Amino acid sequence: MLKFTAILTLLWLPSLLMNWSSLDNFFAWRHQLTMYTGLLGLGFMCFAVLLAARFRWVEEKVRGLDKGYKLHKNLGIGATVSLIAHWLVIQSGKWLVGAGIVERPVRGPRPEGVEAINWHSIAEQVGEIAFYVFLVFSVISLVQAISYKKFKFTHKIGGLLVIAGIFHSLLLLDWNTGSIPMNIAIAVISFIGIWCSWLSLSGSIGRSNKTKGEVISVDSFSTQAGQSSAVRFAIKLTSEMSYRDGQFAYLNFHDGEAPHPFSILDYDDENQVIQFGVKNLGDYTHKLVNGLEVGQRVTVEGGYGYFQISEFSEQVWVGAGIGIVPFISRLYWLKRKADKQDLTFEKVHLFYCVTSKKEAFFHREIMNLLTHLDFIDLHLLEADKGQLLTSDQIVAAVQGKEFDVSFCGPQPFGNVLQTNLALAGVPKNRFHREIFKMR
Helix, strand or coil, X not given: CXXXXXXXXXXXXXXXXXXXXXXXXXXXXXXXXXXXXXXXXXXXXXXXHHHHCCCHHHHHHHCCHHHHHHHHHHHHHHHHHHHHHHHHHHHHHHHHHHCCCXXXXXXXXXXCCCCCCCHHHHHHHHHHHHHHXXXXXXXXXXXXXXXXXXXXXXXXXXXHHHHHHHHHHHHCCCCCHHHHHHHHHHHHHHHHHHXXXXXXXXXXXXXXXEEEEEEEEEEEECCECCECCEEEEEEEECCCCXXXXXXXXXXXXXXXXXXXXXXXXXXXXXXXXXXXXXXXXXXHHHHHHHHCCCCCEEEEEEEECCCCCCCCCEEEEEEEHHHHHHHHHHHHHHHHHHHXXXXXXXXXXXXXXXXXXXXXXXXXXXXXXXXXXXXXXXXXXEHHHCCCCCHHHHHHHHCCCCXXXXXXXXXXXXXXXHHHHHHCCCCHHHEEECCCCCC
């Protein structure tokens, strides 16, 4: 995001430098800052909708859709800050003139003749209304006070706001030689913004990555009588899908809910069967875990993500709770590789962190897979027995060798672990995680 901001700033600078000699009053500076903050706001908004379009080539550039959505959120914050600054710069002229601090600039007489449509005034009004709506939109998006279903619905308003911002910007372009680089950038950004906004508003995002399927098996796990705590289910697909170990997919059960992302447990490309493991963690997953049935229709969109195996021979994997799922997909991938060729891994330490033994839903499945993978050591840690994973325990397990850490689990746990490992001498770029947070 810093690089993108720097690029936009460099595109604005020619306008500033070529008009430097005329920057001798408040309104001249106000004009330049209005153009700059407007450029940043529009750029951040259009970049955000580009990320939301879920193009595979964009996902590859940002190293995973999960990373892309984190950047999408930061761009939303950046757009909010930029547009507030844009509004303040514009309003500052009215405020200072009203306070008698500066004098209103003298405008030339209006041309005589038949009055035409004042597009300049319309663009200003559209921009102001869109700004107020955008502030409400930003609060809804960032505070997370509404359900995921309502969030997905209201988030489509973002496409309309981008189009309104483009309309406002294109009609208020600064036409001089110094503004040519900035205007070209605005034209390109506007094209991308309109294209991606249309995909969002028409419901076309991810269409090329979707395939239909039907649930063919459901296995429930319970920690208490009367309700399921987790479920493992398989879906028979009607066509092949793009997949790599450690990825996730969006599932749409056509139940009136928005598609939700879930880590893929395994994918059999020969039989076109994909499997998932889901834990009861909220309203939607509670309904899914306790109500899923064989025969249900489902649309699968994916796979997404770049949470793949690193090239280091010494590795540490940490799966906390349902975060173990992408590592099981790795085990299945490694098993298939082991059947065909020799592997180069010296040692992998897999830490499976659970609240209690009864919540280690996939322990038996992991043990069966490890009979084919003797270079992987499984460490089952049960929190109710005081077995809490620490950075010291990880360093002791690998005996001080250089290693990579892959983590999937609760964000606070991952933050603490990464910080403590950094203090122990493990570089932060050796700590890989999936940011499984889509809003």
